[in-house]
Amino acid sequence: MTTAALGRIGLGIEADDTRAAQHAAEVFGLGYTGLWVMSGQLRTLRILADLVRATRAAVVAPAIIQLDRFSPEQITALFDEVEAEAPGRLLAGFGGLQAQPVAATRERLEGFDGRIPASRRLLAALGPRKLDAAREVSAGAITMFTSPEFTAAARRRLGADATLVVCQRIALDDDRSRARETLRGPLRNLLGMPGSGYAANMRRMGFGDADISGLSDRLVDAVASGGDPGTVAADVRAHLEAGADHVVLAAQTDGRQPGTIELARALAAPLGL
Template sequence: MDDTLPDLGPVGTDLTVRDDGSHLDHAAELEELGYGALWIAGGQIDALDRLAEVVRATRRIPVVPSIIPTGRYPADEVAALYRELEAEHPGRLVAGLGAPQQPRAMAAFGAYLDRLDSVGTRVPAGRRMLAAIGPRKLALARDRAAGALPLMVTPEYTAGARGILGPDRVLAVQQFTVLDDDPVRARETARPTLGFLLGVRGYRDNVLRMGFTDDDVATISDRLVDAVVVHGGPDDVAARVAAHRAAGADHVSVGTLGPTGGVAAARRLAPALPGVRAATRGTTVE
């Protein structure tokens, strides 16, 4: 692969899109706090212009959709957005892409990537990353993209994913967090999100591959929650980030769940996180 890989820094954070546009001010603040990348969940991308707005509201931080659903947005539209933003703000958009939920999804995903590779609609392989958790999609991310964006995984999984991707692809792990020292309450906060994802076959299959049981999945057991969601305080989150990094992750995106989430959580976490700490030293975090 000849394309330059994206530099996302060691730690990123999620950005919640708001109807009143306040997320654009939040994006600028998160950049100043020192996070390496901003992540926007696919369910919040009701139009591709959402991504352009965030890029334009910030100065240097990479913006990564996680993910652009390829079943909804044609490759030509994604490529047009990429070309537009490359002309204005080069290197700022990394196209996070997810396979369509349809029969023969891998074949359809491959055809989508072919279109992005084609003359006139090119989005370089080094500027796109794939939502990949299973072995086949990790191999596709290795061969056709800058790397992979796994979600709802453990550090042990991260080590295995690194083995499939090899040393020269970007492994950006997305880590759910709940800033709550009460483990019972924190698990209840996390369960609705996990329950939604476990309804998607790919996530369920991966949880089983990681060694959890059908009963763990059916009940969203404490064991499962604790393995894929870190709860507690900033030091607990920093320890899980460090574990993923030690296992081979290049970047960890911290996504906070529940009422303690959002930009306030990012402020609280920043001094404890590697790579963000230096940027916030001397800053008062409320």
């Protein structure tokens, strides 16, 4: 897997949408080269094979496969199946083993050697040790709810050769205040999860307890993107300019903002796809 094959801009796909495969074909036609299934929706690995079959050349990836949820045998069986049909088009994005040392995640990823090459693996990483593991036992890292300044620091830590994927949560809305409130939903959930690492990473990015507990406008604007298409496109470009190889656009909506396919259509032109 190369950064060139992954392309610059991808889209988070809603796996539980019965039209996911149909949407995948349209999204690829719009110029999005990476199709990502977001972790909260990944109840089965079959959606990954379905999305590969729905397009001619898009790279398909989970963001992320939870190593606690799926066994190595399940993961490698799917990888072997897809690789036989469409070589090089499935990228495995992994989440670390929960409540276990980083060394355990390293060991699990190294266990895929010979079945899923390190060049086709990415690791969700925020802290320094996870970023080091992403560099050393995979092709690179996936981050989410991070600022462009964090992206620049992650790029320095990973080095020039590793792949850095940024998942950008987006509420497309001309009302910036309403967009922020929509984005606070997933942020509040993640920050409240014990051991998630997001609160610690907010502090590493320079946010204080008041910013984190109150989900201040400053914090939300830094780690997610809410606003009109021009504002969102500028936020995406900021991560690319800071060192991201690929940015995944993940729609966030409370019912008033566009969903996945509408977001893809709205941002294709502002992003130059």
